[in-house]
Amino acid sequence: MSDSEVRANVHRVIDERSESHLQDLCTLVAQPSISAHDEGVKECAQLLADMMKKRGIAAEVIPTPGQPVVYGELIEDPNAFTLLCYGHYDVQPTDPLDLWESPPFEPTLRDGRLYGRGTGDNKGQLIAHVFAASAWKEVAGRVPINLKFVFEGEEESGSPNLGHFVREHKDRLACDLVYISDGGLHPSGDPVISLGNRGVVGITMVAEGADRDNHSGNKGGVVPNPVWMLTHLLATMVDPEGNVLIDGFYDDVRPITEVETDLVARLPFDPVEFGQTMGVPRVEYSQQEYYQRIMLKPYFNISGISSGYVGPGSKTIIPATAECRIDVRMVADQRTADIVEKVKRHAAAVDPRVRVIAGGMGAMEPSRTAPDHPAVPAVARALEEVHGTPAHINASGGGSLPNAVWPGILGTSHIGAPYANADENNHSPNENLAVDCFHRGIHASAEVFWHLGQMAEDA
Ligand SMILES: [Zn+2]
Incomplete structure (x- = not known):
């Protein structure tokens, strides 16, 4: 089989397995894992590790002083490019409960969306990487790169032990890039790449x-x-x-570079529409100023x-x-x-x-990946392949994530590419993941693995 046939078959298998992917996601969502209340988190870790093992990934539950990390590996060739996929299997508390249209831990399909706490944030996104790896295994017998999975159990509580965990397992976690799928696509449905966070x-x-x-x-x-x-x-x-x-x-x-200014210039901007999403008549800044102020x-x-x-x-x-x-x-x-x-x-x-x-809240360090990192065009190509439209590249997100541990401890850059619909209602009642976003996410991970492998070969 040629490379392109193999790739096409990977995507065909992902489509064929769509029912079972959704079933597995339902199983994962039905297991509560609220880190703030220590409710069901350890059970969910075990469930997730079992699901990974069933798909041929060497997975284990590693305890920390807080909630455990589910760690998995697929090492195809010790010299090949290694991607570490980070996600979190813990979820936010569910209150106010009376605003949910269906119970948060009874995953329910309505109008093409799967409703339930953790569907989008982050179970449906982290498991996409696992399903994509599994499809590669099934079709090609191997994934185009090495994979490591770090699925954290207390991101929604400020990741108090992630830095400690990464430091303690530094050698084991060594990798060439960290990839994170969390949060939502652009409201238009276009893919987004995020190169950092405040x-x-x-x-x-x-x-x-x-x-x-x-x-x-x-x-x-x-x-x-x-x-x-x-x-x-x-x-x-x-x-x-x-x-x-x-x-x-x-x-x-860090001074804003020309490349970053250029990326910002390509982002969509509508002062009136953006203003309305914030409850003000219009944004009072220029496009460049607006994005620099919220990102850089x-x-x-x-x-x-x-x-x-x-x-x-x-x-x-x-x-x-x-x-x-x-x-x-x-x-x-x-x-x-x-x-x-x-x-x-x-x-x-x-x-x-x-x-x-x-103090009084979890502190997080800022982190930013240089936009000319060689993996950026590879991930961008992968997303464009799946979505049929180019990704918006954010030089940084405005919010805060625990990403500083990757460059800070592992010396590795990170790239984020969210898979959920923009209106996933993460942290709110009626959290949901559009089923087509979920399936597209699996395809996206499969393409990202492929393009990163190609990039490493060409290097
Ligand atoms: Zn969250």
Whole structure:
């Protein structure tokens, strides 16, 4: 058989197995695996490992101090290109339950979509890699590259042990590229490639005045007001345009390259339509600025502020305390510990009465793969082959993922290509995965394996 016949047969087999693929996904979704509540996660790990073993993948459940990692390998040739597929089999909690049209752990088909918690995020996407590998095995007797699978059980809880796991198994996890399918396609259905993610760190600031609320008439002018302390301090941290004024904040921000600017220029942009998805009349930035601001530049966010009295009527007090929550969205190569240190130093210099406390949410480091990485065109070709339309290449995602462990510990770049429909309702009631997106994802993984193998051969 010629290469193209083999490839065609792989895709034919994937189509022929579509019923059993969907059945297996239902089995996986029916097993709850809520890491936040430690509900069913270990059972799901075992189920997933068994499913992989059944398909000829050497799989095992490796414990961590938290939830286990399901690890699998298909080594065809120790010298061949090795791809590590990362995914997570844990899911978000299901509440509010009454908003689900069918129970979250009873996978249900409606209008071409499979509904259930974890269908899109991330069981239906991680298993696509497994089914694709299995189809290659069946048709060609081997996969065109070596595969390693790391399926994590606590991504939805901030991946507290992933770094430790990767460090501990560094040699075993050695690979040439990490591939992640999580999240949704472009709303148009076009494929997307994501080359990075912003990091995030949470910071709480607490200002304390007197040990009780005071009468603002009788004591106004002699008792310190913590709201003023906090707002004065905050105003020294960020200017009205959003520029961060903290000394050294931008020191490690990786300059935006020409290639990245060029990629951004090719992304779709409609200021009115995009504005409406955010609840504002229109986006007030140019296309280039809009994408740079959400992908390639840091953002210092105030997510909440609380003090005093804002109930009905009035209460003329000098509040005793004021508190605000910050989340800093960082970009490569900023580091969470360094940013926290700089915020603390700034606060101490401006108003030492305000306490700055880091944490309160899982911190994640930013990470970015260079757009001229040789695997980018290979993955792009694979996706275009399956979708019939070129992929949008995001120089980075805006949100945060635990991807920094790959370059940070393994020294390996990562590429993301989501398979779910854009409206998968991940983290929400009625989470779903369009069945055609699921099948296309399996085809996409099969093509990615092929194109990466070709790339390595041509190199
Ligand atoms: Zn998620």
